[in-house]
Amino acid sequence: MKKPALERAIAAALSLRFAPADADVRRTIGGIIVETCTGDKQLEIATRVISREMSEWPGPAEFRRMIGAAVKAAFQLPAGCPRCLGVDFVIVEKDGSSMGQRCSCKRGQVLALMDAKRRTGTASGKDCSTAS
């Protein structure tokens, strides 16, 4: 994740009407954006959502929801199958206890891949952690 893309997203958020002037809240905005976006592509999506769909600061919860939804939609995840629809997990029995894991359907596979990338910090996630 290159800094200019992140700065553009934060600048877009701060330019909203009623955007908080408080330094702590500004840091929170940056934190939400970093948490929600794992690469420049997502940051661009976030910046676009902020500048096109928000006319004023929607509050942190709604801000997070809107960006998260847009980033998720941009990834165009396949629809879940009846087993995992709505929760993105299936419950499996293993050694006598239940645990949740990604489904074996197309959506589950994509989600598992994203999980793996997040864990190992490869691909787009790497850009984020190496940002300086």
Ligand SMILES: [Zn+2]
């Ligand atoms: Zn499924």
